Amino acid sequence: MLHFRKKNSRELIKQVAKLHGCSVAEIREEMQLAIEEARNNDDPDKKAEFQRLFGDKTPTPEEFICKISKSLKI
Template sequence: MIGLKKRDMKTILKAGAKARGLSLSEFRAEIQENIDNAVNSQDPAVQERFKKYFGNRIPTPEEYIYTITKKTKF
């Protein structure tokens, strides 16, 4: 289990942006685009998995990373 807290999300986003060579806002926009693609996906499996994690709401990039990281089993 990863010892991850919601307050760590800003640090994680900054590290991800730096690793990708992007600004924080560009990195957040990229994650938001992935979220939007999942929400608007025509693939029933993608929609089912997204609803399982988030219900009918659209998460922020921070919530998305936190939830996916916590729920993914390694």
């Protein structure tokens, strides 16, 4: 089972930044924007799923990776 901890998530973000030739800050910013879009999705099912996973909190990119990796069936 695939499961990331915060340390693993930070390393993953660093690797993505290196792969795309940009900074960690840029990757984190893009991820945070995507997380905000997911949180504010108009689809009631998607909104409920986000609420189930994160409650009223907007997760950091690292928290998002950790939580989502727990739900993957790989």
